[in-house]
Amino acid sequence: MAMDWFVSLPEGHITSFTQLSQLFREQYLANRAPPPVSYDLFDVKQYQGETLKEYISRFGAHVVKVGTKEEPMIVYAFRKGVCPGPFCESIIRNRPKTFTEIRRHAVEHIASEGEGEQEEVAAVISRHLDAFAWTxxxxxxxxxxxxxxxxxxxxxxxxxxxxxxxxxxxxxxxxxxxxxxxxxxxxxxxxxxxxxxxxxxxxxxxxxxxxxxxxxxxxxxx
CATH class of the missing domain: 3.10.10.10 (HIV Type 1 Reverse Transcriptase, subunit A, domain 1)
Incomplete structure (x- = not known):
């Protein structure tokens, strides 16, 4: 990108290294991405098909990147970004005050979902025992x-x-x-x-x- 910018300058436009340095700094500052702010967390939405574990990990990375310590806003932004469902309803009921509490609720929720799936699999196997060869x-x-x-x-x-x-x-x-x-x-x-x-x-x-x-x-x- 720097070379493209330099080549695009009119011939004879640069007359000294000092002028080149100043123009380069101005160009760099103009194109530099603005630093992340706290409100950027509201743009972090859970994708369709993204697991709760993956979303929490991605949201947590953005929290670290933003560097905010405003827990109420972090919690509110997370609630706005998570997909509607049982977990979203649970955090609305429990009203966690910090992102750490949200993580703890998520671990418990994921564990309970895993137990439910195991019970469903066991029930299917029990109903179709004659379809399985055990020995x-x-x-x-x-x-x-x-x-x-x-x-x-x-x-x-x-x-x-x-x-x-x-x-x-x-x-x-x-x-x-x-x-x-x-x-x-x-x-x-x-x-x-x-x-x-x-x-x-x-x-x-x-x-x-x-x-x-x-x-x-x-x-x-x-």
């Missing part, structure tokens, strides 16, 4: 036309037979139990002399139980 035995013998896992590999890649991995007694029992579940549900079948051989891997879950996975490291290279 492998709940979905035995799936028709391959409905669901089939397929590994696309390069036929030119040499097959790899991983060396048998040894497990301690606890893990051996877990592997046997999980394998038997899959065999009973007809999800897997036993084959002899496979070209590819991949070991199982046991991963500890958050509930301290084991999850059995397959080591597809060599398959991924194919």
């Amino acid at each position: 492998a035995t709940d979905m035995p013998g799936i028709n391959p036309d409905v669901l089939c896992h397929h590994l696309t590999m390069d036929t030119k890649v040499r097959p790899v037979r991983q060396r048998r991995r040894k497990f301690n007694e606890e893990r051996c029992l877990v592997v046997k139990e999980e394998t038997q579940k899959l065999l009973s549900a007809e999800h897997i079948r036993e084959i002899q002399y496979p070209e590819w051989l991949a070991n199982v891997v046991l991963v500890k879950k958050a509930n301290e139980k084991w999850r059995m996975c397959i080591d597809f490291t060599d398959l991924n290279k194919a």
Whole structure:
């Protein structure tokens, strides 16, 4: 922008560096954005689809930028900017006196909304329990036309037979139990002399139980 301004000056208009400095300062002061004022907070509106958390964060950033300490005006500007709804009605009822109180009410409101959503999800699951498979035995013998896992590999890649991995007694029992579940549900079948051989891997879950996975490291290279 400075170069555009300089080029637009008439030829021979600048006769000294002092004159150039003065004109540049005048141009800069004329184009400089005015400093933010407290009333700019009334322009901070909650967008359609913007979450309460996002709006409070954005409004708070503007409060810091403006630098005002007038809590009544901050609270009033926030009430004017937030979208109508349960939270807006709650702050009208509770009449918070500071922006900090608004933040506290918002945290409580967001938490209560989350609990309500969890209850709704639990209710839907309870009404449709028969649509969910909780164990492998709940979905035995799936028709391959409905669901089939397929590994696309390069036929030119040499097959790899991983060396048998040894497990301690606890893990051996877990592997046997999980394998038997899959065999009973007809999800897997036993084959002899496979070209590819991949070991199982046991991963500890958050509930301290084991999850059995397959080591597809060599398959991924194919």
